[in-house]
Amino acid sequence: MAVRMTKPQMINQQVGWCGGCGHGIIQRLIAESCEELGLVEKTVQVLDIACAYWSIDTLNCDGIAGPHGRPAAVATGIKKVRPDANVYVCAGDGCSYVIGLEETLYAAARNIPITMIVVNNGIFGMTGGQMCPATTLVGDKTVSSPYGRDPHTAGEPFDTLTMIQSLPVAFAARGALYDPQHIDETKKLIKKGMEYQRDNKGFSIIEILSPCPTNWKLSPVEAMEKIKNANQEIFPVKVYVDNGGDK
Numbered sequence: 001m002a003v004r005m006t007k008p009q010m011i012n013q014q015v016g017w018c019g020g021c022g023h024g025i026i027q028r029l030i031a032e033s034c035e036e037l038g039l040v041e042k043t044v045q046v047l048d049i050a051c052a053y054w055s056i057d058t059l060n061c062d063g064i065a066g067p068h069g070r071p072a073a074v075a076t077g078i079k080k081v082r083p084d085a086n087v088y089v090c091a092g093d094g095c096s097y098v099i100g101l102e103e104t105l106y107a108a109a110r111n112i113p114i115t116m117i118v119v120n121n122g123i124f125g126m127t128g129g130q131m132c133p134a135t136t137l138v139g140d141k142t143v144s145s146p147y148g149r150d151p152h153t154a155g156e157p158f159d160t161l162t163m164i165q166s167l168p169v170a171f172a173a174r175g176a177l178y179d180p181q182h183i184d185e186t187k188k189l190i191k192k193g194m195e196y197q198r199d200n201k202g203f204s205i206i207e208i209l210s211p212c213p214t215n216w217k218l219s220p221v222e223a224m225e226k227i228k229n230a231n232q233e234i235f236p237v238k239v240y241v242d243n244g245g246d247k
């Protein structure tokens with residue numbers, strides 16, 4: 001049966017991302033989730049100033065950009081004064097797991113009922129492709145690890161969701177964008193995070209393995225293959241916590 005795909009009303013025409021970037025796919029999944037849950041009018045997107053920021057023009061909803069690394073704290077403040085709002089963060093792995101790791105962990109530790117969407121592209125995209133200490137794979141070449149990440153000098157990447165797993169959160173999971181099935185599964189994760197927020201269950205975090213063809217210096221297809229064959233080996237696609245906040 002043929003299925004006619006239409007653009008979610010929540011999406012404007014403007015886009016700022018490079019060709020083959022995963023950010024645009026993620027915005028579609030967010031828009032579809034908000035629309036299907038009837039939450040568009042209540043949604044506040046909280047963005048980081050890195051590549052995620054372009055969605056300030058892409059989505060028809062309220063939005064704010066925090067200083068780099070601080071969107072979890074900004075979203076916490078918004079949720080405190082607007083408990084009825086659908087407050088979600090969309091930010092990179094550098095923002096969420098490096099400079100802003102403290103903000104992310106404390107929002108999780110306090111089980112603040114916000115939804116955090118972390119774009120794990122394994123690099124600092126906006127600033128030109130530096131190594132992301134939390135997520136760049138050992139051996140990956142970046143402008144700050146031109147011979148490949150060396151674990152003896154730069155340490156190993158680490159899985160932040162395993163830290164969050166020990167905290168009293170409602171939902172923590174990782175999705176990926178490398179094929180339609182995983183895109184579909186990732187949307188279900190985002191939607192569940194927003195449902196848990198709507199039902200005041202607690203903090204949810206959805207990390208998404210997403211390509212950055214520009215800084216990985218790969219074609220869009222090669223970038224998707226790298227996620228499938230390499231990144232998901234270290235960062236597995238799975239649900240870490242699903243307790244609806246009932247602790």
Ligand SMILES: Cc1ncc(C[n+]2csc(CCOP(=O)(O)OP(=O)(O)O)c2C)c(N)n1
Nearest residue numbers: 050051052068092093094095123124125126
């Ligand atoms: C306080 C502060 N430190 C550093 C920067 C520079 N800076 C901007 S974005 C960024 C990292 C972006 O990487 P990530 O958060 O992973 O997002 P991406 O662009 O890859 O989506 C850095 C280091 C800044 N703007 N402000």
Ligand code: SF4
Nearest residue numbers: 017018021051125212
């Ligand atoms: S630099 Fe990378 S993450 Fe940023 S818009 Fe381009 S492809 Fe996407």
